[in-house]
Amino acid sequence: MTIRSNSDRRVTPGLTLVATLVATASLLLIPAPTVAGNDAGKPSYNEAGALILPQGYREWIYVGAPLTPNDMNGGKAEFPEFHSVYINPQGYQGYKNTGTFPDGTIMLKELVSVGAKKATSGSGYFMGDYVAVAVSVKDSKQFPDEPGHWGFFSFGNHPNLTPTAEPLPTASCNGCHEASADEDWVFTQYYPVLRAAKPE
Amino acid sequence: MTIRSNSDRRVTPGLTLVATLVATASLLLIPAPTVAGNDAGKPSYNEAGALILPQGYREWIYVGAPLTPNDMNGGKAEFPEFHSVYINPQGYQGYKNTGTFPDGTIMLKELVSVGAKKATSGSGYFMGDYVAVAVSVKDSKQFPDEPGHWGFFSFGNHPNLTPTAEPLPTASCNGCHEASADEDWVFTQYYPVLRAAKPE
Numbered sequence: 509m510t511i512r513s514n515s516d517r518r519v520t521p522g523l524t525l526v527a528t529l530v531a532t533a534s535l536l537l538i539p540a541p542t543v544a545g546n547d548a549g550k551p552s553y554n555e556a557g558a559l560i561l562p563q564g565y566r567e568w569i570y571v572g573a574p575l576t577p578n579d580m581n582g583g584k585a586e587f588p589e590f591h592s593v594y595i596n597p598q599g600y601q602g603y604k605n606t607g608t609f610p611d612g613t614i615m616l617k618e619l620v621s622v623g624a625k626k627a628t629s630g631s632g633y634f635m636g637d638y639v640a641v642a643v644s645v646k647d648s649k650q651f652p653d654e655p656g657h658w659g660f661f662s663f664g665n666h667p668n669l670t671p672t673a674e675p676l677p678t679a680s681c682n683g684c685h686e687a688s689a690d691e692d693w694v695f696t697q698y699y700p701v702l703r704a705a706k707p708e
Numbered sequence: 709m710t711i712r713s714n715s716d717r718r719v720t721p722g723l724t725l726v727a728t729l730v731a732t733a734s735l736l737l738i739p740a741p742t743v744a745g746n747d748a749g750k751p752s753y754n755e756a757g758a759l760i761l762p763q764g765y766r767e768w769i770y771v772g773a774p775l776t777p778n779d780m781n782g783g784k785a786e787f788p789e790f791h792s793v794y795i796n797p798q799g800y801q802g803y804k805n806t807g808t809f810p811d812g813t814i815m816l817k818e819l820v821s822v823g824a825k826k827a828t829s830g831s832g833y834f835m836g837d838y839v840a841v842a843v844s845v846k847d848s849k850q851f852p853d854e855p856g857h858w859g860f861f862s863f864g865n866h867p868n869l870t871p872t873a874e875p876l877p878t879a880s881c882n883g884c885h886e887a888s889a890d891e892d893w894v895f896t897q898y899y900p901v902l903r904a905a906k907p908e
Contacts, residue, residue, distance in 0.1 A: 569766070570792070573835065574834050574835070575833045576827070576829050576831065580832055585830050585832075590773065592770070624898070627898070629774065630787075632774075633778065646814040698834040
């Protein structure tokens with residue numbers, strides 16, 4: 509195909525259309541954060557209904573990093589690691605727009621060991637290595653009987669995360685989240701990113 | 709402008725061109741995480757050379773959350789807050805591709821107060837509110853004389869962050885980063901996201 513020269517007036521409407529459509533495509537594609545290889549973080553399930561391990565979650569939206577180290581819990585912390593907590597892009601966009609977590613919201617907690625307690629900047633806690641991944645998903649179709657329609661999952665430990673996970677029993681996680689999380693089973697009280705994103 | 713009907717064969721090359729360019733634009737736009745309103749986090753400067761406060765950085769890639777609380781530093785921590793540390797998408801993509809931080813990399817540190825020390829999950833540290841923003845930028849054109857070509861900036865405290873910031877004196881930040889950061893003025897030893905993303 510030969511592209512006509514600018515002096516050929518017949519091509520002008522076509523180029524205008526091209527420019528308009530390219531500009532429109534750009535506008536449509538730019539606003540939402542995209543996640544490589546993960547369909548924007550939408551939850552997906554296998555045929556047996558198990559949740560498939562989300563991909564690309566380290567490029568999702570980080571919401572906060574609670575820490576309950578062993579040395580502050582008599583050596584027996586339930587989760588002695590940093591919790592790097594993420595929300596999937598579609599959940600974040602929905603929350604920013606409406607102030608509520610939409611169906612399809614995924615909260616993902618990646619546990620990271622305490623790697624150091626002293627650095628140039630002082631004494632404290634500094635991240636080490638990845639330990640484990642756990643996930644909660646809000647999905648009224650998939651979890652019609654779970655309180656709040658939140659399902660909870662563990663994908664085990666690095667480097668042997670499981671490719672899929674069955675929902676955990678309601679008593680394992682849901683109850684504590686229901687009782688203690690500030691908003692819709694999510695600990696927004698510890699997640700400044702979400703509090704700041706919530707519309708007035 | 710009237711769009712010709714499909715039966716008008718003269719329009720076909722134009723539509724093919726449209727489809728090709730739209731498809732090309734889509735491919736170019738999809739792979740990298742995009743940042744609303746911030747041109748993918750590219751550093752930008754005003755006419756006087758001051759760095760403009762990056763926008764949309766809470767949707768960048770989170771790399772880690774060091775913590776040096778006051779109660780572990782005799783009440784006098786230099787940075788008593790959680791450090792929520794982000795890298796801009798173009799810096800992250802470059803690092804994932806090459807294992808080095810490209811020109812235009814921004815590391816952004818948002819300081820977040822310790823909001824609680826006890827929660828249902830145990831004793832520890834839990835994030836409170838936003839305190840301040842500081843930034844480092846690798847830019848060989850903008851900072852030809854800074855060690856490593858890294859410039860360092862403070863945008864002051866929330867809720868009155870400054871819209872622009874002048875580079876801080878080299879002695880303020882650069883020296884400590886040069887001496888103690890594992891890789892190219894960046895504390896990758898505390899940032900598991902970057903260590904995992906680095907190509908073999």
